[in-house]
Each structure stands twice: as structure tokens, then as C-alpha cells.
Amino acid sequence: xxxxxxxxxxxxxxxxxxxxxxxxxxxxxxxxxxxxxxxxxxxxxxxxxxxxxxxxxxxxxxxxxxxxxxxxxxxxxxxxxxxxxxxxxxxxxxxxxxxxxxxxxxxxxxxxxxxxxxxxxxxxxxxxxxxxxxxxxxxxxxxxxxxxxxxxxxxxxxxxxxxxxxxxxxxxxxxxxxxxxxxxxxxxxxxxxxxxxxxxxxxxxxxxxxxxxxxxxxxxxxxxxxxxxxxxxxxxxxxxxxxxxxxxxxxxxxxxxxxxxxxxxxxxxxxxxxxxxxxxxxxxxxxxxxxxxxxxxxxxxxxxxxxx
Numbered sequence: 001x002x003x004x005x006x007x008x009x010x011x012x013x014x015x016x017x018x019x020x021x022x023x024x025x026x027x028x029x030x031x032x033x034x035x036x037x038x039x040x041x042x043x044x045x046x047x048x049x050x051x052x053x054x055x056x057x058x059x060x061x062x063x064x065x066x067x068x069x070x071x072x073x074x075x076x077x078x079x080x081x082x083x084x085x086x087x088x089x090x091x092x093x094x095x096x097x098x099x100x101x102x103x104x105x106x107x108x109x110x111x112x113x114x115x116x117x118x119x120x121x122x123x124x125x126x127x128x129x130x131x132x133x134x135x136x137x138x139x140x141x142x143x144x145x146x147x148x149x150x151x152x153x154x155x156x157x158x159x160x161x162x163x164x165x166x167x168x169x170x171x172x173x174x175x176x177x178x179x180x181x182x183x184x185x186x187x188x189x190x191x192x193x194x195x196x197x198x199x200x201x202x203x204x205x206x207x208x209x210x211x212x213x214x215x216x217x218x219x220x221x222x223x224x225x226x227x228x229x230x231x232x233x234x235x236x237x238x239x240x241x242x243x244x245x246x247x248x249x250x251x252x253x254x255x256x257x258x259x260x261x262x263x264x265x266x267x268x269x270x271x272x273x274x275x276x277x278x279x280x281x282x283x284x285x286x287x288x289x290x291x292x293x294x295x296x297x298x299x300x301x302x303x304x305x306x307x308x
Contacts, residue, residue, distance in 0.1 A: 009239035012232035013248045019232075021101070021255035023225035025263055026217050027089055028097040033214040036089035037199030038206050039221075044081055044193040046222020047230075051186040054227070058182070065179045065187075072175050073184050074191040080168035081192025081226070087161040094154025097264065099141060101256035102276035103158030108246040108283050109134050110166035126285065134282025140275030172234065173242040181234030189226065250280060 030039055055061070065073055091100050109131050141155065175184060207215065237245055253276055 009236045012236040013240070013245060016229045016233040016236065017248055017251050018255065019225045019229035020249070021252045021259060023221060023229075024088075024092070024097040024101045024104075024252075024256045025259045026221045026225065028092045028100075028260065028264060030214045030217040030221065031089060031092055033210045034206055034218060035199075035202055036086055036093065037196065038203040039089050039218060040082065040085040041193070041196035041199045041203050042218045043085060043222040043226055044189060044196055046219045047081075047226030048186075048189045048193045048222075050223045050227035051182075051189050051231075054231070055182065055186050062180055062183055064183065069175065069178045070187075072171065073179060073187050076168060076171045076175060076184075077188030077191030078195045079164055079171075081189050082195035084161055084164040084168065085192070086196075087157045087164060091154045091157035091161060094151055095158065097260040098253065098257035099272050099276070100154070100158050100161075101253040102141060102272070102279050103138065103155060104162045104165060105249060105253050106134055106138065106159065106162045106279060106283065107165040107169070108249065110163055111169055111242055111246050114166055114170045130282045130285040132282070133285060134279050137275040137278025137280075137282060140278060141272050169237070169242050169246060173237055176234065176238050181238050182231060185227075185230045185234050189230070247284075250284065253280065 027039065034042065064070070088100070088104070091103075095103075113131070138155070138159065172184070179187075233245075
């Protein structure tokens, strides 16, 4: 049954969440054989190839952006497809997939901060309290992953990935008013690929010795969590406010924990679960507002009893 047009953005968001959750597990598995730079380049090459094929097969090809818009799209691509992937790949060499996903899922709160700074939305009290709760969770995760330098490095890189994700989502929302989602995703992936080209010797040197399963995993990361998921994300973002769509990513950490437990046998430490719960609680408190209908309905019984 073909989904109704109004449901397509919701379907797109669900596909993105599922594929991005699988990416955390895939990076953790493939990262044992490919360095962070080689993994980033290989993933972007596969994603660029898939997206180029999609663009060539389109019935109509919109005009490419120019000037400042093109520069903005390319910068966005370097930040999200290039720098974000390098930070994520390196973080997962120090932390398990579930813990990394919990840290990256601070991005919705950071989007709220960027909206306050760049879009004039201010800094509501609810946002500030939620940020405090979320960062308390980050500190708990940092202390439970160990006391070594490697673990702290992983936490810092996870936070850097969250910041890059938040910046990318905020910039993309503004750029989508000037360029269509497919063209923007394709150009961004190309820019990320060019940025990662210095890692080509590492990728070429690793390919002959890497297990076939890891190479297939690298191709999966490029085609599905990169090409397909970013296309569905861009489509959904063109229909939803950035903050509302970011809220759907709350489902990613539980999915990652389940997938990494099932496929990799990895489970975060018990206190890391508690830290992750604090992160999600803070993010939800800061970004999910009570609906006016809920407030009015909560007052309705008193009003009715007064009328009687």
C-alpha cells in the first residue's frame, strides 16, 4: 500500500532514524579494520557514487546553486559529511556504539542553543534547565567509561560530533529554502568526499588486507546511512521544523544499544545507562513543549465543577 502524501515525511524520518542508528553499530564494527580517515573516505565515496546515480536518473534536473548558496552547501557538506564522520569514527575507537550514540544525541539541545543565537528565539528557562540535566548525564558517562585519557578523548569527540550535527541541521534548514534536498545532499556528499581525499593512501593500503565483511560494511555505511538516510532526512527537514525533526532522533540511542548488544555483544556500563537516561531526559525537557490543549484540558475539570 502506497503511503498517503501527508505520511511521507513521517516515513522519511523513521527511515533516517533506523539507518542512522545502524550507522553507529556499523562504524564500530568496521572501525576495527579501517582507520577513521579511511573509513570516512570510503563511506563518502560509496555515498557519492549512489547519490550521483540517483541524480542522473532523475526525470528533471534542477539548476545547481550558485554564489553564496553554493558556498554554504559545500561548507555544510565538509562539516557534516567530512568532519562529523571523522569525529564519530574516532570516538567509536574509544567508546562503545551505545555510549557514543548517547553523547551525539545531545544535538537537539544544541540546535535549541543555535536557534537562540542565530534565529532570535532566545534562551527560555526550560532550555537552560534541560541543558543542565543533559550535561550532568554527559559527566556521568565520562566518569563511568574509565579514567584513562583514551576514554576522555572519546567523550570529547562524541560531543564534537554532536556539535557538528547540530550546526549541520541548523544550516541545512536555512539552505533548503534555496536548494532542493536531493541536490543539496549530493553536493554535500561530494564536498565531504573531496575533504577526505588526503586519506586516500590509507584507504588504498587497507583495502587488500581488510576482511570482506568489513569492506561490505563500509559500502553499507555509504549507501544506506549516508546516501539514503540523508536523502530522507533532507526531505523530512523540508517539511518539518528543525527542532521537531531533531526530536525524532531520541529513538536512536535505544536502537543503537539494542543493535550493538545483539550484533556486537556490547552493553554500556550500568551507570552509563543512567547517564544516558539523564541526557535524554534533559534533551526532552529542553525541547518538547507541552501543548496548549493539554494545559487547557488539565484545567477543564475544575471549570466544569465550578459551573455545576
